[in-house]
Amino acid sequence: MSRIGFIGLGIMGSPMASHLAKAGHEVLAHTLNTDAYPRLEADGGKGAGSIEAAVKGAEIVITMLPNHPQVEEVVLGGDGVFAHAPKDALLIDFSTIRPESSIAIAEAGAAAGFRVLDAPVSGGQGGAEEGVLSIMVGGDEADFIAATTIFEAVGKTFIHVGPHGAGQVVKAANQLVVGGTYALIAEAIVLMEALGVDAGKGLDVLAGGLAGSTILERKRASMVAREFAPGFRIDLHHKDMGIITDAARQADVSLPTAALTASLIAAGRAQGYGSLDHSALLKVIENLNGRGDK
CATH class of the missing domain: 1.10.1040.10 (N-(1-d-carboxylethyl)-l-norvaline Dehydrogenase; domain 2)
Incomplete structure (x- = not known):
């Protein structure tokens, strides 16, 4: 099981984080939607007061955010994921954003010593609640294989579709x-x-x-x-x-x-x-x- 820093507990992110916690992963999450913390804590995860607190010591960092400006700020910002997560951590971005943004984040991650996958999902709130999402993954195949237990916890179909940006x-x-x-x-x-x-x-x-x-x-x-x-x-x-x-x-x-x-x-x-x-x-x-x- 992995230590996971999870950023973004919205309609989709909240049930996904709960599935990961119930699967036995150590989930520490940060979100602006603080009403989501009780559910996560009931399912075995914990809330964090900042991005730094969520990702410090994490082996895997997950983002599930509305659009590319939020992902870029959370990941690349001065107080973001790459500033605080351990080197060689794997970032899995489940958000739906522009392919060029995913490519740029992956390039920045590689330069800073991080591995990155773009892994947008399909299935809506129902699929997230039931843990049967379809996940299309871009990035290195070795990182995709390393993330299998994560995908198994939240999805039913998950396929490596190509290099960075291909998932988007x-x-x-x-x-x-x-x-x-x-x-x-x-x-x-x-x-x-x-x-x-x-x-x-x-x-x-x-x-x-x-x-x-x-x-x-x-x-x-x-x-x-x-x-x-x-x-x-x-x-x-x-x-x-x-x-x-x-x-x-x-x-x-x-x-x-x-x-x-x-x-x-x-x-x-x-x-x-x-x-x-x-x-x-x-x-x-x-x-x-x-x-x-x-």
Whole structure:
């Protein structure tokens, strides 16, 4: 078992840290969300009053933060991880950030004597709570192998997908598929209801056929019921769509469906739904059709 310094106990980070503590790892965590400490302590971990206190003596440091500015500040800042963690510690960044940021952090880590993996996750709050996340990992294969017990505690699928930054590229592709799928399910609900069909029963049938997906399995009932508590907020998916469009521009590829999906998610933010779950794309589609009073 490892000594782990864990930074960031949000919707995803809190259950992940708890799984690691329950698996027998020594987890010392720091977060701005101090309401998360009691859960971690009940599961065998401990809270720390600072980044320094969390990572001092850690063999593995984990970050789970909203975006690249927070990760860069926590890791590279003067009072950050690289300033206080022991040399040769392994940093695993579970955050979803720009590939170029992950590469820059890995390069800075190597120069300072640290090992780094970018390891963004998919599965949402449900997957984090159940410990069945899908984890796409970029970095050195030897470091990936060394982190196996960590991934086993929080995930079901974890694959080494390439060098530093590759995990973030795969996560961008994941978010494209997820966003597009939500948009299509939203349109399917609006279509069925407009024609007098019970959308709940219709989606039950779709979930059992070729159209089936984890999103349909986990979210169809809450979408039909118009329950949009996050989950994963539209604000964060909007950030991820920016990563996708920037990456497409850098790669000089045309992704027209990505552009449309990004526009729909941006519309959700503009309509005031940024704090809702990304399944609230249904509200955007309803508004486009004059059915927003549902």
